[in-house]
Amino acid sequence: MNYKSLSARPTSNHATLVVGGLTLVGLGVLLVLGLVVSPPDTVQGETVRLIYVHPASATMAYVGFGLCALGSLAYLWPRTRSLRWDRFAGASAEVGVAFCVTTIVSGSIWGRYSWGVWWTWDARLTLTALLLAVFLGYLALRRTGGDPVGRAKRCAVAALCCFLVVPVDHEATNWWVTLHQKDTLFRIGKSPLIHGWQLTTMLLSFAVFGLLFTWMLLHRLGIEALEDRIEEEGYVWAVAERRAEGVAQAPATGPGRPLPGPGLAGGPAAPTMRSAIPPGEGR
């Protein structure tokens, strides 16, 4: 097995380098714009700068969960059934969870300074927290191991279950709040104070977070593809090893069978394997 080809920045390729570079530059610009150029808010002061992190991060979390559901749907659809979609769903859920945590943490800090509390039972907050819990469960389910095909199907159904409940959750939390809460809270999207540098910076934050999301997703997919490739190449070894067990145990009964030798895997004499991940597709 040629591990050398797998070593050294194994999930990098031109696409990730370009996206990664753009992300880095974008983050630099965003830092300068967000911390220096854009003015502090008259009402909220310096904490308004969280607006360059929080909404973009929340959007990316929702995008991640949405892509996870799409990937799962594509996996379950017989015509497009491929473990690639399963990997795509898993990777997007993972990145989505990362952004979801960022969203909740940044939102909580913001809430502490603008509302005076770390948490409030706002519809959007509740929905986001529920989504995080649901997708943490999904990730836990993904880590249970076992037969990859079985795991993929199980997880795909789970992801769809999770996602189909999003509208129900959304309605529920909305009604709940409207029934209980008399005063409407400050909503980011409805803030009238966005213009000029603030607007520019905020739009940039969406673009940069989008790039960051893409970069993380590409690397995560690359890692999963590599893991699968190790398994795939390990399969030939495993079969040879399994057959060798029989020869070691019952040498008297079997005729001399030409056993696959140790040079089998990775060598030119390797049996034909339709690889699940053709080289170069590991992204």
Added chain:
Amino acid sequence: MFDEVTAVMRSAWYWTCLSGYRCHVAMDPVIRLRSAVALAGRFPVLAGVDLDVWPSEIVLLQGANGAGKTSILRACAGLLRVAAGEAVVLGVDLTADPRPVRRRVGLLGHASALYDDLSVADNLTFAVRAAGGDRRRVAPALERLGLLGRLPSTPLAALSAGQRRRVALAVLVARDPELWLLDEPHAGLDAEHRDLMDALVLDATARGRTVVLASHERHRAHAIAGRIVEVAGGVAVAPAGPIGGVGPGRGASPIPAVEAGRVA
């Protein structure tokens, strides 16, 4: 005179065709495995099995612990997915969808697949009705296995290991599937019921059923088996039986390709 000759010839010709046809039907194997690979997680429990089993045969799978006997039986029952190679059981392609074969196959495994809290009769009734059978088949099966008196109403949890085994066997008798897969059928049974076990197997083949069994009890199993297949290292090796089977005496088959993504 000429007419008579042609008539005889024609009937002979018909007969040949007909017997050829019947032969062809009879020669469809019940089980046909070619380079069958099955994975448990990522471990190939079956590493390319070649096996043919013909109608009304009794085939004994023999081999050390962990050789793959149980896996072959479970694969044939449609419970263990065949990830690569060919696997056709009772005309059902297991690599496509194994579900249609299950109702036509009976598996007597290490686990009895029964419910501890239900009584013997309730267990049997549920198993038979779940498989689409008639509940009237329950009573004769109980009788055949000697599960009489207080036993039918006893909860399964109160039975001994051998008695549980007999209940599982009763399910098989009541369902009477086309293919019987028996994993260590003699384990835990007393001498009387081992004889009964053998009688049931011979009965079944007499009715046209096919039996594959895995056993370590050589003397007993050899007495009823028509053919012996040695299993080792997840492949079937050297058939040593009197009939001589299609087997990998021809050397290890190439490791079959696993459908894209199966192992991934």
Added chain:
Amino acid sequence: MWRDAVLVAGKDLRVELRSRVTTNQVAPYALIVLLLFGFAFDQDPYILTHAAPGLFWVAVLLCALLAIQRSFGLEAADGARDGLRMSGLDAAGIFLGKALAVAAQLAVLEAVLAGGIVVLFGARLGHPLLLGATCVLATVGLAAAGTVYGVMAAGLRVRETLLPLLLLPVVAPVLLGATQAWLAAVGLSSGGGWRWLTLLAAFAAIYVALGVLGFGTLLEEA
């Protein structure tokens, strides 16, 4: 499908009748949970009476977890799941049967718990029609979602710990909807209780549909 469902539900309920796990273990557990709520809220009758519907549904959720664990524990023992697969029963039928059996047990538990909160917390039951409809829809939703996630976790070694993590966040809307509907039924909430029923109905419909369609896949792969 329905014949298979009745067969499986009958089997599960017969097992329950013989083993009496729900009546002898889960129901007392439910009452203990209520007592613990009482301790936690320090005998304050106002809080207990007002929180009673919410506490009731939290207790129902905890009991539902146990009932579902039990329902799939049955199939995990002694290769019974293989037996179920070998029988060739319709997967949708198995799903409906198991969900029906869980729902029947939940209904009994809800009756016990309702008695408990009336006696212990002095809760009022309110509008019987609204309350009945809430219980029916919430029970169907819980049983369906629980059965879907129960079979998902059933084949795994970590099922006892994984099931609550998977199930509880997902059934949060049931808790919310059923609690609000009940609050409306006793007049503690200003809104229309019937509105929450549509939410419960939507949840139940989604999970019954998912179970009927996806249970086969899950049973095969778990």
